[in-house]
Amino acid sequence: MLHHLPATPETILWGHLDPAAAPVLRIRPGDSVRIDTLSGGPRNLPGEGSPHRPLDSHRAVMAAQKPDLGPHMLTGPVYVEGAEPGDRLIVEVEAVDFAQDWGWSAIEPGFGLFPDLAPAYESLVVPIDAARGTARLPWGPEVALAPFFGILAVTPSQGRVSSVPPGVFGGNVDNRAFRQGARISFPVQVPGALFLAGDGHALQGDGEICDTALETALNGRFRFELEKGTAPEAPEIEIGEAIITMGFAADLDTATGQAASRLLDWICAHTGLTRREAYRHASMLADLSITQVVNGQKGVHCRLDRRSLSGARGA
Structure with a gap:
């Protein structure tokens, strides 16, 4: 069965993962879900006069919520019937699509590999040509895009946590292999797994040295499988x-x-x-x-x- 999980104020956790969060979708192993995601906060939106526009869903979430513990908008959680701690949740990334025609990249004092390099917060809007799979960077080059999800996660069991640090549950892994064609095994931490997705990237190098890459809203289609009692120690990717x-x-x-x-x-x-x-x-x-x-x-x-x-x- 194919489900659709849109990004709305009711389906977004902004900045955190929480085992107490109520599931917004329940599925069975073998089902697929199209999950819509959002990216960025008010500082990252196109300015007045820009040809690019934020998604209506993005504006609705920002009007209804404030970030709590972290900056990432995560869609979910998705409850997988039968998933229990100790099980292996296998998530196949069947498709990744751009949800908008722009991305953003920010630098900020105190963050990144060189925290003193940014004199002030600065967020750039970068046009995305989804049809051609390219972006024109503000300093000139046209680059080929390679979209992936920075955050795919099962919910950890230790209570509400920030979306920023990754862990054995997945989360803000920022691994470029979280892309179309990947099969990712997660160790289920709580009943139902409570899966979330977000932090879309249009392009990133290994390291993500300035704290952001080319961030954007992505929509993904994921197929879920479950293996009882075979949880890996941490996420494993087959691609x-x-x-x-x-x-x-x-x-x-x-x-x-x-x-x-x-x-x-x-x-x-x-x-x-x-x-x-x-x-x-x-x-x-x-x-x-x-x-x-x-x-x-x-x-x-x-x-x-x-x-x-x-x-x-x-x-």
Whole structure:
């Protein structure tokens, strides 16, 4: 079954995830949902005289709500029937579409990798050509867009939390692989999983060094599957022939160790290799990348082409 979840004042959590939030949609495993999302606050809207216009739904949410704990507008939560802590929720990103013809990018004193570089808050509006899949940057270049969701999450169990730091529940991961064609496994934290989506990006490099990328409103279609009792330690991404594991910590060393260790776990679970053999295999064939450095909890991801294990013992 295909459902539609629009972005409205009744379906948006602005700045937080909350296990006490009432579900706005209930679905069954195997269902798909088109989820509409919004991006940015009043400071990020096109100014007077701009050819670009905010979505009516965006204006309605800003008129009805204020941000609480964080800046991100999250659509949901979606309750998945039968999902319980310890289960694996698999979310397939079936489609990603632009919801508007503009994006924004902001710098702000005290934020980003170079917090002293911005003398004042400055938000740029960047036109988006969805038909061509390009954007013209204010300083000249035309760039190809690669849209993805910065936030896909199950709700954590520890009470209301800010939308800013990512964690084992997902959240503000800002991983460019959260795009069309990805299958993302989440460890269910609370009954029903309480899935949310938001923080659309039109384009971002690994690291997101100035605290924002090219942010925009996206609509996505997601298919939900459930595996009982097989929760991963943290989100895992399958896209194309790649498996991607992730780590989140206050420092990059710890996050790196988590991401790499979780890849070794995956190799050992899917082959007959020992952990030492998996260690060597990953050193030869896996790639570590910095996901983002600006969300409080830093992110690192480890990518392996699964075809590299063809012929491995037990594979």
